Amino acid sequence: MADRDDILNALPQTGKKARVPVPAPPLPSLTSDAMWQIFGARLEELGGRLGTLEDVEVILSRPHVIDQESATRLGRQPGGVPIWEAEVGVTTADLAVAEIGSLLISTGPGRPRMASLSPVVHVVVMPKERIVATLEEAFARLSDRSTVMITGPSRTADIEHVLVRGVHGPGDIVVVPV
Template identity: 50%
Template sequence: MSQLHRESVLTAIRASLAKVVLPDARYEPPARPSPPTREVPTDPADLRAAFVAELQALSGQVYSPADHAEAMDILLDVVRGCEAEVAIAWDEAYLPLPGVWEALAAAGVRVLDSTLPPSSDEPAHAARLAELEQATVGVTGALAGLADTGSLALPSGPGRGRLASLLPPVHVALLPVARIVPTMAAFFASHPNVVRRSSNLVFVSGPSRTADIEQTLTLGVHGPRELHVVLLASAL
């Protein structure tokens, strides 16, 4: 049935386009327009500074540890600060800081990956969701940072669940500083296949927020209330 309507919708569109009653000359150029070029910073120090400034303006916390040991301390401080007993984390292979799972476990935190059983197995699915909902903190890596908007690019994939950056009230992201790119356009240019590989790519710009009641800013609606980004000096 829906395929039948496909032809009918497309035919209606073609009929309208053939009428060309559009008085607008802007319809004329048939070639795809190319965007205006724009000066963007490319120096790594400038990119990093821009990313940090933008993210802080969005109420994100940014840390620049000197080495991996200090990075781990920062992570554990955040975990202790929110009294986390349960955490959701990406698989070790996708975290640019080695030993996260072990360190969290040593700190008395139960670490879960966000694997959900198939929904056909309803009781197991519901039980697992209830378990994941207990998590106070989510730990992820990031594929990139966007300097001009202070955003993180988080792709889904095996070992990289969506729920780690969504369900818990606190999100810690580990980002190698070399992965900061100037803009979203630059990100797509350097990762041309990213949406083919991941069913879900999300750009996260600060903690969850709303202004639906009288335009009063409130943080932490459905997504995390806190976003901590730990910048790592050396890429994995």
């Protein structure tokens, strides 16, 4: 801990420069349908898509894992194959963010982090009322648990700036409003 005191003592002690408040951007008043429309368009730009419960049934023919909440909504058993073998992960999300097409997913009981990460397809079963217009609104309602915000499929442009999807995380995202 010697390093700690050395560092803190070496830092400038100017302090007390007034904090600039970040003005909250005006909140657009959008209907849920309008927000879902924007969200769908953004998701498509990113390479994901909106889907239906019928799509989910087809996708679930592949080896999969399902988190607790979406299992209940789909009338299926939670869990599934060992996580590294799963080709499909089905989860719910805390919030969808319309303006940027993002999904916020927190951890918690029955909500494994890996389900949205290691499979090649990520299906999000999303209750329709859990959508907000802006990132600012979403972050005002963050869970205090570890949370990931997912904005489209996994991607890289490391090789010659050519876009490739699904490099480590899922290359396909299907969001199913319910």
